[in-house]
Amino acid sequence: MAEAKAIDGRSLVRRRAGLRLWLSASWLGLLCLVALFAPWIAPKDPLAQDLFLGRLPPFWMPGAEPGYLLGTDSLGRDVLSRIVHGARVALAVALIAGTITCLIGATLGLLAGFLRGWVDMIISRMIDIWMAFPPVLFSILLIAVLGPGLVSIIIAIVVIDWTRFARVVRAEAMAQGAMDYVASARVAGRGRPGTMVREILPNVLPTIVVLLTLEMGIAVIVEAILSFVNLSISTDDPTWGGMISEGRTSVHQAWWVLVFPLVTLFLTVLAFSQLGEGLKDRFDPVLR
Amino acid sequence: MPFLRILFVRLLTTAITLAGVAVIVFFVIRVVPGNPIAMMLPPGATEEDIARLSALYGLDKPMITQFGIWIAGVMQGDFGTSITTRQPVLNLVLGRLPATLELSIMALVMAMILGGAAALTGTRFRGGRTEGAIDVANGMALSVPDFLWGLVLILLFGVLMPVFHISGRVTPSLDLPFTTNFYLFESLIRLRFDLWADLVAHMFMPALALAIPLAAIIGQLLKQSLKETMNLDYVTLARTKGYGETRVILREALRNAALPTLTLVGVQFTFLIGGTVIIERLFSYEGLGNMAIDAVINRDLPLIQGIVILFAVIFTGVNLIVDLLYTVLNPRLRHG
Amino acid sequence: MSFLSIRNLSVRLKKGQPLLRRVSLDVSAGEVRGLVGESGAGKSMIGKAVLGILPPSIEVTEGEILLDGVDLLRLPPALRRKRIGALAALIPQDPLTALNPSHRIGPQITDRLVDILGWTRANADARARELLSEVQIPDPDRVLRSYPHELSGGMRQRILIASAFAAEPKLIVADEPTTALDVTVQKQILKLIAGMQTRHGTALLFVTHDLGVVSKVCQKLSVLYAGMVVEDTSVADFFAAPRHAYSAALLAATPKYTDPAAGLQPVPEAVIAAVQAEVAAFDRRAAHG
Numbered sequence: 001m002a003e004a005k006a007i008d009g010r011s012l013v014r015r016r017a018g019l020r021l022w023l024s025a026s027w028l029g030l031l032c033l034v035a036l037f038a039p040w041i042a043p044k045d046p047l048a049q050d051l052f053l054g055r056l057p058p059f060w061m062p063g064a065e066p067g068y069l070l071g072t073d074s075l076g077r078d079v080l081s082r083i084v085h086g087a088r089v090a091l092a093v094a095l096i097a098g099t100i101t102c103l104i105g106a107t108l109g110l111l112a113g114f115l116r117g118w119v120d121m122i123i124s125r126m127i128d129i130w131m132a133f134p135p136v137l138f139s140i141l142l143i144a145v146l147g148p149g150l151v152s153i154i155i156a157i158v159v160i161d162w163t164r165f166a167r168v169v170r171a172e173a174m175a176q177g178a179m180d181y182v183a184s185a186r187v188a189g190r191g192r193p194g195t196m197v198r199e200i201l202p203n204v205l206p207t208i209v210v211l212l213t214l215e216m217g218i219a220v221i222v223e224a225i226l227s228f229v230n231l232s233i234s235t236d237d238p239t240w241g242g243m244i245s246e247g248r249t250s251v252h253q254a255w256w257v258l259v260f261p262l263v264t265l266f267l268t269v270l271a272f273s274q275l276g277e278g279l280k281d282r283f284d285p286v287l288r
Numbered sequence: 289m290p291f292l293r294i295l296f297v298r299l300l301t302t303a304i305t306l307a308g309v310a311v312i313v314f315f316v317i318r319v320v321p322g323n324p325i326a327m328m329l330p331p332g333a334t335e336e337d338i339a340r341l342s343a344l345y346g347l348d349k350p351m352i353t354q355f356g357i358w359i360a361g362v363m364q365g366d367f368g369t370s371i372t373t374r375q376p377v378l379n380l381v382l383g384r385l386p387a388t389l390e391l392s393i394m395a396l397v398m399a400m401i402l403g404g405a406a407a408l409t410g411t412r413f414r415g416g417r418t419e420g421a422i423d424v425a426n427g428m429a430l431s432v433p434d435f436l437w438g439l440v441l442i443l444l445f446g447v448l449m450p451v452f453h454i455s456g457r458v459t460p461s462l463d464l465p466f467t468t469n470f471y472l473f474e475s476l477i478r479l480r481f482d483l484w485a486d487l488v489a490h491m492f493m494p495a496l497a498l499a500i501p502l503a504a505i506i507g508q509l510l511k512q513s514l515k516e517t518m519n520l521d522y523v524t525l526a527r528t529k530g531y532g533e534t535r536v537i538l539r540e541a542l543r544n545a546a547l548p549t550l551t552l553v554g555v556q557f558t559f560l561i562g563g564t565v566i567i568e569r570l571f572s573y574e575g576l577g578n579m580a581i582d583a584v585i586n587r588d589l590p591l592i593q594g595i596v597i598l599f600a601v602i603f604t605g606v607n608l609i610v611d612l613l614y615t616v617l618n619p620r621l622r623h624g
Numbered sequence: 625m626s627f628l629s630i631r632n633l634s635v636r637l638k639k640g641q642p643l644l645r646r647v648s649l650d651v652s653a654g655e656v657r658g659l660v661g662e663s664g665a666g667k668s669m670i671g672k673a674v675l676g677i678l679p680p681s682i683e684v685t686e687g688e689i690l691l692d693g694v695d696l697l698r699l700p701p702a703l704r705r706k707r708i709g710a711l712a713a714l715i716p717q718d719p720l721t722a723l724n725p726s727h728r729i730g731p732q733i734t735d736r737l738v739d740i741l742g743w744t745r746a747n748a749d750a751r752a753r754e755l756l757s758e759v760q761i762p763d764p765d766r767v768l769r770s771y772p773h774e775l776s777g778g779m780r781q782r783i784l785i786a787s788a789f790a791a792e793p794k795l796i797v798a799d800e801p802t803t804a805l806d807v808t809v810q811k812q813i814l815k816l817i818a819g820m821q822t823r824h825g826t827a828l829l830f831v832t833h834d835l836g837v838v839s840k841v842c843q844k845l846s847v848l849y850a851g852m853v854v855e856d857t858s859v860a861d862f863f864a865a866p867r868h869a870y871s872a873a874l875l876a877a878t879p880k881y882t883d884p885a886a887g888l889q890p891v892p893e894a895v896i897a898a899v900q901a902e903v904a905a906f907d908r909r910a911a912h913g
Contacts, residue, residue: 126308128305129305129312131603132600134577136562136563136565136577137562137565137577137580137584137599140565140581140584141316142316145316145319218433228435228566229566229569229585244439248442251446252447259443262436262443265436266432266440269433269436270431273431273432277427521722522722522723522724525714525716528675528714529709529713529735530706530739531709531739531740532701532702532705535739540724543726543727544726
């Protein structure tokens with residue numbers, strides 16, 4: 001009975017993991033499409049204000065106006081259209097900031113973990129210093145220094161979050177470097193850079209891919225947080241964080257201004273991290 | 289001897305880390321565009337006014353000189369004067385610290401209770417649906433950061449079922465008899481349970497938002513090590529003595545399973561403290577983090593420096609304590 | 625009337641292979657029965673079933689375990705635990721892992737007395753001191769306050785023996801209690817268990833793979849192969865003339881008792897084949913019946 005159940009349970013876990021992977025990937029894929037074709041999908045101009053149409057409720061509630069599916073904010077801007085356009089900023093930040101952070105962080109971690117010595121000393125010490133900063137405060141500071149804008153946000157994320165990759169990749173590279181196959185590659189006459197790229201990197205790669213997926217989710221959150229404290233893009237451009245910030249102040253009068261962008265953000269962050277966790281299970285030969 | 293050596297090395301690296309933080313924060317914020325002095329003067333102030341005030345705050349000197357003056361001051365416990373409030377930075381920062389500490393510790397306690405309960409329940413009913421449900425809940429809680437949980441909580445318990453306050457630390461109209469800023473603690477000492485309840489009603493949601501991700505980590509780790517412990521011989525022996533499953537978990541397994549989890553919780557606690565910055569903002573809670581964001585917006589350079597340094601001291605301090613605790617506990621673990 | 629009576633006990637991996645095949649055996653009050661067999665023969669499984677500590681992946685498919693006349697398998701779990709806790713005890717195999725590292729020794733001996741049997745703490749403490757002297761531990765007061773990692777393996781096994789006898793159980797299951805110990809310590813511990821057993825008149829189910837141990841401690845003997853009892857006899861008869869071919873081969877394989885110079889003999893393949901055929905025949909009958 002137990003064995004059968006264990007087998008059933010395991011395939012159930014695997015099925016559930018597969019389902020999780022597919023759901024996350026579909027949501028993110030849908031989001032990508034929405035972001036790409038935002039001007040054609042959005043029913044209204046996300047910036048168009050109409051004070052006569054302020055705080056319209058979503059379509060199923062009394063007082064709703066046709067054409068404003070998810071209602072309007074206090075300035076009469078269409079919530080759905082703003083969410084659709086906000087996806088552009090969110091995904092741009094996720095993809096660009098995530099990738100650059102990954103490249104820089106993983107490279108530094110690989111160098112530190114493989115070369116050891118003074119390189120490791122310097123990089124580890126930098127990681128220690130970085131870890132002593134409260135990350136949210138650090139990013140707000142950087143935005144204050146760099147000025148608002150998409151590029152600033154991306155720079156801030158890269159500057160702060162490279163340690164996430166560097167720490168893990170360094171530890172993995174150190175563990176891999178101690179294994180026999182690395183020594184035998186060296187004996188076979190492979191140079192240090194060759195060993196690092198050909199022998200160590202492929203074994204660390206799954207971890208890096210998982211971290212990258214998780215980092216994209218984090219990047220979306222960081223953008224939202226910065227928008228929330230009004231330090232992101234200019235306040236007019238629709239961002240989920242900016243919408244949440246507005247919604248937070250008028251939550252008692254018009255909850256939908258907060259709820260819809262929040263749900264979108266929540267699902268997106270969840271999708272990125274579930275994608276990462278799902279990939280982790282996939283790469284892991286033994287199920288947890 | 290080895291313990292002293294470890295202590296020495298850790299103190300040294302901590303000092304280097306703090307020095308690094310000081311250097312970085314000092315020079316980074318001085319690249320901030322926008323003259324803080326110009327911002328604090330009323331419109332129409334003359335160039336001379338600006339120059340005079342800049343000289344007063346030492347902002348006219350070369351950066352290296354400014355850094356030297358600041359560091360010399362810090363060494364004597366003088367963190368300079370806040371530009372916006374014109375009060376000593378140290379007083380401002382220490383005045384807000386208790387609020388943030390109370391919030392963080394409350395969140396830590398909540399995380400331990402929630403995570404511990406999840407782990408114990410999951411272990412008690414392991415292999416069944418209950419454990420599966422707990423795993424799914426843990427996965428969700430871990431996937432979403434404190435900021436989003438805070439917003440969700442605001443919607444649930446601030447709007448949908450308004451049972452808790454969604455902003456502030458205490459109801460402003462209340463008369464506070466406190467002499468320290470540890471309101472929560474002092475209200476208990478003074479037996480003012482009415483004030484205590486009001487403080488908790490304000491603190492509950494921000495603390496819970498901070499606690500949820502950490503609770504999930506505790507839940508996962510503790511459950512895993514509990515389940516491993518439950519297969520050990522001394523647990524089996526206890527079963528033959530007549531103890532039921534629940535008592536076996538609590539009496540035999542919990543203490544041994546908790547040690548490895550506790551050391552990890554220490555490190556995670558620093559992440560939680562880092563999270564207070566945005567959570568305090570979200571709930572308009574008057575702590576360090578909220579003051580920090582205001583300081584950045586107002587370009588209050590001395591105040592920013594002071595807050596960042598204080599956070600760094602707290603982070604490295606917590607890490608140091610955890611590391612030392614681990615080395616102290618280790619000899620006994622080795623025999624486990 | 626035997627104190628422990630196992631009737632036709634069958635146990636298997638849930639939906640999997642059988643581990644015990646209709647095992648029957650009796651242990652009378654004050655009697656010592658050895659359970660021998662190769663590793664995997666199911667001898668520890670019998671002890672675990674009696675004490676109610678079978679792993680969750682294993683289930684009982686048929687049979688009875690009568691402890692003092694009451695079938696444990698028919699009792700609700702809480703009552704079963706209480707009954708086992710009051711009447712039986714375990715001397716575990718590995719003294720290094722069988723004591724909880726974060727509790728002091730004292731409570732680990734007295735916990736059953738206080739929590740399950742309702743003794744007062746003072747009585748239980750006095751009993752623990754008395755027991756430690758009986759197992760020849762010097763300075764009992766210090767030992768009671770120690771943590772397990774402060775004591776040697778032999779010392780810990782003495783403590784576990786004392787703890788097993790604490791509640792004056794009528795039956796003790798000793799699960800290879802000397803296997804994990806130094807050869808020099810093994811003899812002392814064996815002597816200690818035998819002495820305690822005689823003094824307290826406790827029935828003992830002694831699980832071991834060592835026929836030498838059996839000849840010293842036991843009166844009765846069950847030989848197991850693949851979860852089947854192939855021989856149930858008195859120790860004297862067994863060493864004089866084992867009836868089953870497998871038992872004879874097992875006895876022959878133990879060098880000391882026939883020719884010490886011959887060294888360890890493997891059980892002949894023909895004997896293995898024969899006993900495996902018996903197991904297969906049993907399974908066929910079980911499948912049809």
